[in-house]
Amino acid sequence: MLSLKSLTKTYRTGDKALVSVDIDIPNGQVVALIGPSGAGKSTLIRCINRLVEPTSGQVLLDDVDVTALSSSGLRRERRRMGMIFQEYALVERLTVMENVLSGRLGYVGFWRSFLRKYPQSDIDEAFRLLDRVGLLAMADKRADELSGGQRQRVGICRALIQNPALLLVDEPTASLDPKTSRQIMRLICELCQERGLAAIINIHDVALAQMFVQRVIGLQSGAIRFDGPPDGLSPDVLTEIYGEEDWQATIRKDEDEDTEAAVA
Amino acid sequence: MPIEQNADGLKVWQKRNRREQFTHWASWFIGVAVFVVCWQQISESTTWFFVWDAPRIAGDILTRATPPKWEYITQLGEPIWDTLNIATLGTLLALFLAVPTAFLAARNTTPSKTFIRPLALLIIVSTRSINSLIWALLLIAIIGPGVFAGILAIAIRSIGFCAKLLYEAIEEIDHKQVEAITATGASRWQVMAYGIVPQIMPAFAGVAVFRWDINIRESTVLGLVGAGGIGLQLSSSLNVLAWPQVSLILIVILFAVVLSEWVSAKVRGAII
Numbered sequence: 001m002l003s004l005k006s007l008t009k010t011y012r013t014g015d016k017a018l019v020s021v022d023i024d025i026p027n028g029q030v031v032a033l034i035g036p037s038g039a040g041k042s043t044l045i046r047c048i049n050r051l052v053e054p055t056s057g058q059v060l061l062d063d064v065d066v067t068a069l070s071s072s073g074l075r076r077e078r079r080r081m082g083m084i085f086q087e088y089a090l091v092e093r094l095t096v097m098e099n100v101l102s103g104r105l106g107y108v109g110f111w112r113s114f115l116r117k118y119p120q121s122d123i124d125e126a127f128r129l130l131d132r133v134g135l136l137a138m139a140d141k142r143a144d145e146l147s148g149g150q151r152q153r154v155g156i157c158r159a160l161i162q163n164p165a166l167l168l169v170d171e172p173t174a175s176l177d178p179k180t181s182r183q184i185m186r187l188i189c190e191l192c193q194e195r196g197l198a199a200i201i202n203i204h205d206v207a208l209a210q211m212f213v214q215r216v217i218g219l220q221s222g223a224i225r226f227d228g229p230p231d232g233l234s235p236d237v238l239t240e241i242y243g244e245e246d247w248q249a250t251i252r253k254d255e256d257e258d259t260e261a262a263v264a
Numbered sequence: 265m266p267i268e269q270n271a272d273g274l275k276v277w278q279k280r281n282r283r284e285q286f287t288h289w290a291s292w293f294i295g296v297a298v299f300v301v302c303w304q305q306i307s308e309s310t311t312w313f314f315v316w317d318a319p320r321i322a323g324d325i326l327t328r329a330t331p332p333k334w335e336y337i338t339q340l341g342e343p344i345w346d347t348l349n350i351a352t353l354g355t356l357l358a359l360f361l362a363v364p365t366a367f368l369a370a371r372n373t374t375p376s377k378t379f380i381r382p383l384a385l386l387i388i389v390s391t392r393s394i395n396s397l398i399w400a401l402l403l404i405a406i407i408g409p410g411v412f413a414g415i416l417a418i419a420i421r422s423i424g425f426c427a428k429l430l431y432e433a434i435e436e437i438d439h440k441q442v443e444a445i446t447a448t449g450a451s452r453w454q455v456m457a458y459g460i461v462p463q464i465m466p467a468f469a470g471v472a473v474f475r476w477d478i479n480i481r482e483s484t485v486l487g488l489v490g491a492g493g494i495g496l497q498l499s500s501s502l503n504v505l506a507w508p509q510v511s512l513i514l515i516v517i518l519f520a521v522v523l524s525e526w527v528s529a530k531v532r533g534a535i536i
Binding site for chain 1: 438440441443444445446447448449450451453454457458459462463465466
C-alpha cells in the first residue's frame with residue numbers, strides 16, 4: 001500500500017539524509033526502522049507526509065503519488081497518514097479532548113474547528129478512542145497535566161481519529177520509562193492489528209523493536225543496510241548498521257521471550 | 265594567549281596577557297577622564313545661584329500646595345474617567361492592529377521574508393520610536409483636540425511595543441506542536457488556530473495588561489497638549505499657579521496608577 005521509489009533527500013547544507021531509498025510495505029504490516037542517530041530515520045518518515053520535502057523520488061500511497069500533489073491534495077492525503085511523535089507534540093494548553101479532536105482538522109472547516117463545533121460522530125469516536133486507551137476520565141484535563149505515557153496515548157488517539165490507513169511513528173518511546181515504553185509499543189501494535197493499519201515505527205531500542213514487529217529495516221547514512229524479519233538481526237548485521245560493539249546482550253533471546261510472556 | 269610556559273616548562277594561566285591588561289586599564293583611564301571633563305563642562309554652564317536657591321523654592325511650592333484643595337475633586341471625576349477610557353480603548357485598538365503585524369513580522373509565520381517582514385518591522389520600529397505626546401500633537405493638528413486624538417495617539421504608540429513582544433513570542437513557540445497539527449491535514453488557518461495561537465495566549469495576555477498599565481500613565485499627560493483627560497486640568501492649574509489643585513490632581517493620578525498596577529497584577533496572575 002505504501003511504496004517508496006528511490007526516495008532521496010539532500011538538505012540545503014549538502015547533507016545527504018536519504019540516498020535512493022526503496023521500500024514496499026503491504027497492507028497491515030508493522031515495520032520498525034532502526035539505525036543510529038542521524039541515519040535519516042526521522043527524515044524518512046517526514047518525507048512520506050511531506051513535512052520534509054523530498055529532493056527526488058516518489059512516495060506512492062495506494063497508487064497516489066504524494067510527492068506530486070498540490071497543497072490541497074496533500075492535505076487530503078495527510079488525513080490518511082496518522083503521525084505519532086517522540087515528545088508527544090500535543091498542544092499543551094488545550095484539553096485532552098481538543099487534542100484528540102484536532103486529528104479531525106483535515107475533515108472539518110475552519111470555523112467549525114475554531115468554534116469547536118465538531119460533528120457528533122467525531123465526538124463519539126473521540127470518546128471511544130479515549131476509552132480504548134484508558135483515558136476516558138482525563139478528557140477534560142489540560143494536556144500538560146498528564147504524565148508522559150498518558151500524553152503519548154492521547155497522541156495515539158489523535159492519530160487514529162484521522163481514520164488513517166498508515167501510521168508514521170517517530171520514536172514513540174524515546175522519552176518514556178522501560179515499562180511505559182513496552183505498554184505504548186504494545187498498544188500501537190495491537191491497534192494496528194485491530195484496524196489493519198500499516199505502520200512505520202522509528203525506534204532506538206532494538207530489543208523492543210524485535211519484541212513487537214514483523215519486519216525490521218536498518219538504515220545507516222541514509223541507505224538501507226538490512227531488511228528482514230526481526231530474527232535476522234545478527235551481531236554482524238547490527239555491526240553493519242551501528243558500528244562495532246558487543247551485540248550479544250542486545251539481541252533478544254528465546255528465553256527472554258518466555259519470561260516476558262510469564263510476566264505479561 | 266593567556267596560557268604560557270615559563271622557563272621551567274611550567275604552564276601559567278592568567279585571565280589577560282600583558283597587552284590585554286594594558287588596553288583594559290587604558291580604557292578605564294579614558295572613561296574616567298571623559299567623565300571628569302563632562303562634569304566640568306556641565307558645572308561651568310550651570311547658574312549655581314538657582315541651584316543653591318532650589319530647596320527654598322521647592323519648600324515654598326510645597327507650602328503653597330498643601331493642603332490640597334479637596335473640594336476640587338468634584339471637577340476631576342470626568343477627566344480621570346476620560347483618561348481611563350483613552351488608555352483602555354487605545355490599548356484595545358493597538359492590540360487589534362498589533363496581532364496581524366506580529367504574524368507578518370515573525371520569521372516562522374510571515375508570508376514573505378524579503379518583502380512583508382521588513383515592512384512589518386518598519387511599522388513596529390516607526391510607531392515605537394515616536395513618543396505618544398508627539399503623536400498626540402500631530403493628531404490634534406489633523407483631527408482636532410479631544411479624547412479621540414488621545415485614543416489614536418495611545419493606540420499608534422502601542423502597536424510597535426505590542427507587536428514586537430508578540431512576534432518574539434511567536435518565534436519562540438514549540439515547532440513540534442505546529443508540525444503535529446500540520447500532519448493531520450489541517451489548513452494553514454487551522455494550523456494557526458490550533459498550533460500557534462494556544463502557545464502565544466499567555467504572552468498575549470501578559471502584553472495586553474502590561475501595555476494597558478503603561479498607557480494609563482501615558483494618557484495622564486496627554487491632556488497637556490490638548491488630547492483630553494486629566495492632563496488638561498493639570499496644565500490649566502499649572503498655568504494659573506493653582507498649587508493646591510495641582511497637588512490634588514497628582515494624588516488622583518497616583519491613585520489611578522496604583523489601581524491599574526493592582527488590576528494588571530491580578531489579571532496577569534489569573535490568566536497565566
